[in-house]
Amino acid sequence: MKLRLILPLAASALALLAAIGPGVTSRQALRDVLVVVDISRSMNVRDMDSASRLDAARAMLKGWIAGLPCGSRVGLGFFTERRSLTLLDPVEICTDYAALAGTLDALDWRMAWEGDSMISKGLNHALRRAADLHAGLVFVTDGQEAPPLPYSGPDALRGTSPGGVILGVGGDTPAPIPKFDDLGREVGFYEAGDVQNAPARIGPPPADAESRPGYNPRNNPYGESDLTGNEHLSALRADYLTTLAGARGMGFQRLTDGAPALNAALAQHVPARETTARRSLAPVLAALALILLAAAWLAGWRAPAPRSAGKEIWR
Numbered sequence: 001m002k003l004r005l006i007l008p009l010a011a012s013a014l015a016l017l018a019a020i021g022p023g024v025t026s027r028q029a030l031r032d033v034l035v036v037v038d039i040s041r042s043m044n045v046r047d048m049d050s051a052s053r054l055d056a057a058r059a060m061l062k063g064w065i066a067g068l069p070c071g072s073r074v075g076l077g078f079f080t081e082r083r084s085l086t087l088l089d090p091v092e093i094c095t096d097y098a099a100l101a102g103t104l105d106a107l108d109w110r111m112a113w114e115g116d117s118m119i120s121k122g123l124n125h126a127l128r129r130a131a132d133l134h135a136g137l138v139f140v141t142d143g144q145e146a147p148p149l150p151y152s153g154p155d156a157l158r159g160t161s162p163g164g165v166i167l168g169v170g171g172d173t174p175a176p177i178p179k180f181d182d183l184g185r186e187v188g189f190y191e192a193g194d195v196q197n198a199p200a201r202i203g204p205p206p207a208d209a210e211s212r213p214g215y216n217p218r219n220n221p222y223g224e225s226d227l228t229g230n231e232h233l234s235a236l237r238a239d240y241l242t243t244l245a246g247a248r249g250m251g252f253q254r255l256t257d258g259a260p261a262l263n264a265a266l267a268q269h270v271p272a273r274e275t276t277a278r279r280s281l282a283p284v285l286a287a288l289a290l291i292l293l294a295a296a297w298l299a300g301w302r303a304p305a306p307r308s309a310g311k312e313i314w315r
Helices: 002-020 053-066 097-106 119-132 238-247 255-269 282-300
Strands: 023-030 032-038 073-080 083-092 136-141 164-168 178-180 186-189 250-254 273-280
Touching (some): 002 282, 032 053, 032 083, 032 119, 053 097, 053 255, 073 097, 073 119, 083 097, 119 136, 119 238, 136 255, 164 238, 238 250, 250 255
Parallel strands (some): 032 073
Antiparallel strands (some): 073 083, 178 186
């Protein structure tokens, strides 16, 4: 009898505590990150288990954001030509996850304002933008420069890098790049004659320019450009991206390494901000109250007495 009285009282007390909403606080290391996704033509290559690189990047990033602790802030943007465009400044991921996921789903190659893909210039621009937002950078790309880099090489970063990770996407085997018409309909794949295969004629000529056909120190200091090449095919330029990352205080990871590898690289290359996080105990207290109520009901339950064998009730 006492148990049947004590259990409901204890359940009521726990339910009252749950309604008050007590919690515990703890120190937590969180990071603010700006994610910039390459939407240039080569990101349409379908070498990610039959999915395009852009589709694979969207799916991975949504899962990664969903797994971050509440209080983390993530912003979103995209890259094309030589610049990045910020769509969302860093926002709290639990409050604004729907906005983040919806923005990722809406990323499309048709948003590009030009067809060029100058990776080093775009990376530098994204780093400056991330620094203005006091955030680290996650730059998602396959690393294919279009047109190819000039003989002078990639641009150096001017200013201080906020740190971050280059997330490489794509396979190691060169694959064809889908081609679309003016209405956005796929009409085949790019061929060698459709793209620029030679480095851009910017900066000093190559060291072997004098040995090239058509060389003239005044009129043609570069010699003849290469008319053939494989820039119409695309693969992940992992070595190039690793070099770019190292020169900018960033890490490099492959998209296929998953969220744990990305988080580990961010922990190494992006400073954390210490914050006090509060975890509510209300769900735990409410669950205990329900358990005690169930126990009280079981304590008062009596099994029906079995009927005596051989007795019959006559009406």
